[in-house]
Amino acid sequence: MPGRLRDTISAMACSCGSQRLALFLLLPALAVCAAFVQWEQLEEIERRDMLAHWVVNPAAFVGADDESAASSATTVQGGTGEATNMQSTKISKRGFDVMPLSRAQVSTLAAGLTDEQRRVTQASGTERPFCGNLLDNHKDGAYVCVVCGLPLFSSSEKFTSGTGWPSFFQKFDPDHVAEVRDDTHGMVRTEINCARCDAHLGHVFEDGPAPTGLRFCVNSASLEFKDEGTDLQAGIKGPHGKGSAPPTLETAYFAGGCFWGVEHSFSLAPGVVEATSGYMNGTTRDPTYKDVCSHTSGHAEAVRVRFDPAKITYKQLLDGFFELHDPTQLDRQGPDVGDQYRSAIFTVNDEQAKAVADSVAALKSAGRYRKPIVTVIEPAAEFFPAEDYHQDYVQKNGRACHLGNPWWLRKSAAGTH
Numbered sequence: 380m381p382g383r384l385r386d387t388i389s390a391m392a393c394s395c396g397s398q399r400l401a402l403f404l405l406l407p408a409l410a411v412c413a414a415f416v417q418w419e420q421l422e423e424i425e426r427r428d429m430l431a432h433w434v435v436n437p438a439a440f441v442g443a444d445d446e447s448a449a450s451s452a453t454t455v456q457g458g459t460g461e462a463t464n465m466q467s468t469k470i471s472k473r474g475f476d477v478m479p480l481s482r483a484q485v486s487t488l489a490a491g492l493t494d495e496q497r498r499v500t501q502a503s504g505t506e507r508p509f510c511g512n513l514l515d516n517h518k519d520g521a522y523v524c525v526v527c528g529l530p531l532f533s534s535s536e537k538f539t540s541g542t543g544w545p546s547f548f549q550k551f552d553p554d555h556v557a558e559v560r561d562d563t564h565g566m567v568r569t570e571i572n573c574a575r576c577d578a579h580l581g582h583v584f585e586d587g588p589a590p591t592g593l594r595f596c597v598n599s600a601s602l603e604f605k606d607e608g609t610d611l612q613a614g615i616k617g618p619h620g621k622g623s624a625p626p627t628l629e630t631a632y633f634a635g636g637c638f639w640g641v642e643h644s645f646s647l648a649p650g651v652v653e654a655t656s657g658y659m660n661g662t663t664r665d666p667t668y669k670d671v672c673s674h675t676s677g678h679a680e681a682v683r684v685r686f687d688p689a690k691i692t693y694k695q696l697l698d699g700f701f702e703l704h705d706p707t708q709l710d711r712q713g714p715d716v717g718d719q720y721r722s723a724i725f726t727v728n729d730e731q732a733k734a735v736a737d738s739v740a741a742l743k744s745a746g747r748y749r750k751p752i753v754t755v756i757e758p759a760a761e762f763f764p765a766e767d768y769h770q771d772y773v774q775k776n777g778r779a780c781h782l783g784n785p786w787w788l789r790k791s792a793a794g795t796h
Contacts, residue, residue, distance in 0.1 A: 469554075470652055470687070471552045471553075471554035471555060471652075472552055472553065472554060472652060472653045473530070473551065473552040473554075473555075474612075474628065474652060475529060475530065475552065475555065475611075475612070475615070476575075476615070477529065477554050477555060477574050477575050478575070479574070479575060479576075479577070480527065480575060480576050480577075480617055484576075484617050485526065485527075485576045485577065485578075487617075488526050488527055488576065488616055488617055489501055489526055492525065492526065493600075495600050496525055496526075496600045496601070498600075499579060499598045499600040499601055500525065500526055500578035500579050500580075500600070500601050501578070501579070502579075503570070503579040504579070504598075504600075505581075505598060506544075506598045506599060506600050507543075508542065508543025508544060509543040510543075510599075511543075511544060511545060511598060511599025511600065512599050513545050513599040513602055513604055514543070514544065514545055514599060516534075516545075516604055517534075518534065518604065518606060518607075519534050519535075519606070519607040520533075520534050520604055520605050520606045520607045520609065521533050521534070521551065521604075521605045521607075521609070521611060522534070522537075522545070522547075522551075522597075522602045522603070522604055522605075523602065523603050523604075523605055523611065523614060524573040524575065524576060524578055524580075524601070524602070524603070525578070525600065525601055525602055525603045526573065526576045526578040526616075527573060527575050527576040527578070527615065527616050527617055528603070528611075528614040528615045528616045529555055529573055529574070529575045529576070529615065530551045530552070530555060530605075530611050531550065531551055531555055531556055531573065531580065531597075531602065532547040532549075532550065532551050532595065532597070532602075533547075533549075533551050534607075536548055536549040536550075536551075538587075538588055540587075540594055540596070542594075542596060544581065544596045544597060544598060544599070545596075545597050545598075545599055545602065546587070546594050546595065546596055546597070547594075547595040547597065548587045548588050548589075548590075548591050548592075548593055548594065548595070549591050549593070549595075550595070554574060555573070555574050555575070556571050556572070556573070556574060556580065556595070557571065557572045557573070557574040557577075558570070558571055558572075558583060559572065561582065568582045568584075569582060569583050569584075570582055571583050571595060571597070573601075576617075578601055579598075579601065580595075580597050580598065580601045580602075581595065581596045581597040581598050581601065582596050583595045583596070584596060590767075627687075627688070627689075628652055628685045628686060628687055628688075629685070629686055629687075629688050629693070630683060630684065630685055630686075630727055631683075631684045631686065631693060631696055631727070631731065632659060632681050632682070632683055632684070632724070632725035632726075632727070632759050632762065633645070633681065633682050633684065633696075633700050633723075633724055633725075634659075634679040634680060634681040634682070634720075634721060634722065634723040634724070634725070634755075635700060635703060635704035635706075635712060635722055635723075635782075636680070636704055636711075636712025636713065636715050636720045636722075636782075637680060637712065637715050637720065638656040638657070638680040638681060638682050638765065638769065639656065639769065639772040639773055639778075640703075640773060640782045641656075641680075641682045641703065641704070641782070642654045642655065642656045642682045642770075642771075642772070642773075643771075643772075643773035643774065644699070644703050644782060644785055644788070645682055645684050645696070645699070646771075646774075647787065647788065648686075648691060648696070648699060648785070648787045649690055649691055649787060650686050650687045650688075650689075650690025650691030651684055651685070651686045651687075651691065651696075652685045652686060652687060653683075653684075653685040654682055654683070654684050654685075655682065655683045655764055655765075655770065656680070656681075656682055656764070656765040656769045656770055656772070657681055657682070657683060657762050657763050657764040657765045658671050658676070658678035658679070658680065658681065658719075658762075658763045658765060659678060659679060659681045659725060659759065659760055659761065659762045659763065660677070660678065660679055660681070660723070660725055660757055660759070660760045661676040661677035661678030661679070661760075662676060662677045663675075663676045663677075663678075664761075664763075665763060666678050666763060667766070668765065668766055668769070671719045672717070672719065674717055674718060674719070677718065678719060678763075679718070679719055679720075679721050679723050680719050680720060680765075681723070681725065681762065683762050683764075684696060693730075693731060693734055694734055694738065695786075697724075697734060697735060697738045698738070698785075698786060699785030699786055699787060700724070700785070701738070701742060702783050702784065702785045702786060703782045703783050703784070703785045704722060704782060704783065705722075705783075706722045706742075706748070706752045706753065706754040707748050707749075707750035707751060707752055707753060708722065708753070709721070709753045721755055722753060722754040722755065723754060723755040723756070723757065724754060724755070724756050724757075725757055725758065725759035725760070726756065726757070726758055726759060727758075727759050732756065732758075735756050736756070739752055739754065739756075
């Protein structure tokens with residue numbers, strides 16, 4: 380905090396003689412200073428881009444309620460291909476069913492546990508440090524929930540923390556491990572549980588290594604280790620478990636201006652398992668955001684969409700894409716100007732190329748746009764994921780981009796399922 384601001388706050392607090400007033404003034408000031416420091420650390424080009432997008436447009440995201448925006452998992456009703464309130468399946472980014480089990484189902488699974496496993500997972504117990512059987516396990520593979528078999532952590536994310544419990548710096552999948560406030564034992568901590576069966580795993584702390592800075596401290600009794608190459612889907616226990624193979628996913632690539640809003644819109648579509656912001660179809664490898672914005676790499680801000688064709692078709696994704704942006708704007712989208720913001724579809728096979736050509740022809744025939752469609756249609760080259768702070772940007776920051784409503788958001792807003 381700047382010295383002048385600190386002295387001013389201290390003087391005001393003393394003159395009023397009130398600790399309550401001092402806190403009242405100090406907390407907002409600290410928040411402002413923290414935001415200022417964060418802003419100063421950004422690249423100039425990042426500040427300019429953020430200013431261009433900090434325009435809230437509620438109409439662009441009608442129907443995207445807090446619950447749907449807070450989870451990256453896709454919830455579908457088996458066989459219908461539409462989002463629904465009668466949830467029966469919830470698919471994570473890695474293609475696993477993470478629909479929460481009922482208490483009765485969990486009780487049935489927990490009946491086969493040892494006394495120690497049951498004490499830890501079902502009664503939020505803690506095993507003694509340096510006593511767990513998985514603490515010194517250094518094999519390659521995955522650590523799954525001992526109750527329901529859901530993969531929770533990977534050996535590649537395990538590290539030696541010296542605390543006496545298995546430690547990981549990242550989850551196997553963000554949708555597989557739930558975090559809840561724990562204020563027991565006279566302290567406030569963040570408890571971690573299996574997202575599917577609610578088994579207690581341990582706690583997460585902010586003293587881990589890069590790149591996350593987190594330490595997921597887990598009881599060995601909550602885990603079961605599976606060697607590299609094991610079919611993790613086959614080990615899922617309970618409903619939608621053994622025999623429920625993950626969906627066969629397909630991939631599509633779209634560019635329609637700033638990837639923040641495009642990614643967010645596609646992430647809300649039924650049947651979309653993952654939407655990732657990145658760069659593609661340029662002339663250099665491993666471009667950075669600064670490289671792309673310098674107009675020297677030739678990359679487009681694009682979004683990789685992984686989807687279940689049994690739930691949503693490529694044609695339906697195309698329909699939504701043309702609705703969420705303006706395909707008649709050349710090398711720009713709204714206030715964003717530059718070749719990185721071009722309208723483009725990058726196809727992965729001949730079937731997709733034909734589907735795009737048919738969609739564009741149908742739009743032209745219907746006279747939907749007064750100006751010519753300038754969307755670039757090219758075979759997909761290598762996709763380079765964007766920096767972490769670009770991923771799930773709208774979800775994390777609560778800011779929408781200047782986009783139209785694709786059909787799935789209009790459908791949600793109208794209350795039809």
